[in-house]
Amino acid sequence: MNSAKRAAVALLSAAAFTATAVGTAQAAGRWQQVPVPTGSGNVLAMTQIDQHTTWGAGFRLITDGDSTTLTPLLLARDDRAGSAWKRVATPADGANSRINALSADGARNVWLVGDNDSATDGSILTEHWDGKAWQTASASVPDGTLSAGFLGVATVGPRDAWAVGWTQRMRGDDSYETGLIEHWNGKAWQQIKLPAAVPDTELFSISATGPRDIWAGGVLTDGTDQPVLLHYDGHTWxxxxxxxxGLYGEFNTVVAAAPNNVWAAGRTLVDDKDRGHPLVAHYDGHSWKTVAAPGTGVVNAAAVTPGGVTVVGYDKTTSQSYGEQLDGTGWHSLNLPTVGVDSTPYSLSVNSSTVTVGGVYTPDETSPFQPLILTASR
Incomplete structure (x- = not known):
């Protein structure tokens, strides 16, 4: 089973989308498609860095003849200045990488993480914003790494951040993938050993309520294709x-609001013919329990909201965007529109007044895919 999260950050092409469901951003009434100031690309991550400012990140696809290159993309919107998004320049602009995840502990402590780059000795791209200036920091990878990247990052404090992802290496004549955990101690990224009880795995997301309460989620890559969750208590993972x-599954996103209020979401397959059902689980401080979610599809992003959680993703069965909100009265559809001939949400930000969804869409059967941002009032 291919990982849904890894597919989200893989090199996309227009051929990867099925041109079946036609719609517009106005189809749902309250949703509005917001212009994105860049060409072909994808918005893979989103977070609110302060009361008024939201950042979205991902990659741009640069085509030059027969060659294509991925370069980082960072966008920002200040609601005091209207609804427009603006490009934000960072030192990594032009690098052969993406921004797969971002996390903020306020507007003066923001981390962006991406992939490794052979041009930088194979180290993984990370960038830090302190409110005034950017700093790049390379994260080393294990010896023998063929490819690697961070897919999740959690900013805990000024000298405390965690990132998770994957590495691809060789075992004999075969390549294998396993999880990667690294910690920022204020000076450098340090590789952390996975727990002994965890076989080969990929880690897609990480979230923290504090330095002694951190959760990471992903999938086992040992052939069982089972969802996995790891916890750090300040001393040990x-x-x-x-x-x-179900038969197979993975957790693509983990969001923690409090030690007794943590959500993990992704996809489960009930049999070999299943194209995916949403997988949602909740931790109440004592144990994890699954929460039945409506419909079919895969959850790519989640946000803790009053009384529950909001999730977005894609439904391969219906070729429609998937979006649901759980509160004290049950699940309610977000009525996400399908933009162009196909669109897929990969990121989500929710505040007291606005829901913002980021991702990718294909305008028509012949055009390259474009970054997508949708907003709606709560």
Whole structure:
């Protein structure tokens, strides 16, 4: 089973989309498509860095003849200045990488993380914003790494951040992928050993309520294709017990609001013919329990919202965007529109007044894919 999260940050092409569901951003009424000031690309991550400012990040696809290159993309919107998004320059502009994830502990402590680059000795791209200036910091990878990247990052404090992802290496004549955890100690990124009880895995997301309460999620790559959750208590990473979710599955996103309010979401497959059902689980401070979610599809991003959680993703069965919100009265559809001939949400930000969804869409059957941002009032 291919990982849904890795597919989200893979090199996309227009041929990867099925041109079946035609719609407009106005189809849902309250949703509005916001112009994105760049060409072909994808908005893979989103977060609010202060009360008024939201950042979105991902990559631009640069085509030059027969060659294509991915370069980082960072966008910002200040609601005091209207609804427009603006490009933000960083030192990594032009690098052969992407921004796969971002995390903020206020407007003066923001981390962006991406992939490794052979031009920089194979180290992984990370960038830090302190409110005034950018700093680049390379994260080393294990010896023998063929490819690697961070897919999640959690900013805990001024000298404390965690990032998770994957590495691809060789075992004999075969390549294999396993998880990567690194910690920023204020001076450098340090590789952290995975728990002994965790076999080969990929880690897609990480979230923290504090330095002694951090969760990471992903999928086992040992052939079982089972979802996995790890927890850090300030001293040790351990593997958490995950409820039975189906034949296969993965957690693409983990969001923690409090030690007794953590959500993980992704996809589960009930049999070999299943194209995916949303997988949602909640931790109440004692144990993880699955929460039945409506419909079919895969969850790519989540946000903790009053009384529950909001999730977005894509439904391969219906070729429609997937979006649901759970509160004290149950699940409610976000009625996400399909923009162009196809669109897929990969990122989400929710504040007291606005829901913002980022991702990718294909305008028509012949045009390259474009970055997508949708907004709606709450």
């Amino acid at each position: 351990t593997r958490a017990t995950v409820p039975n979710t």
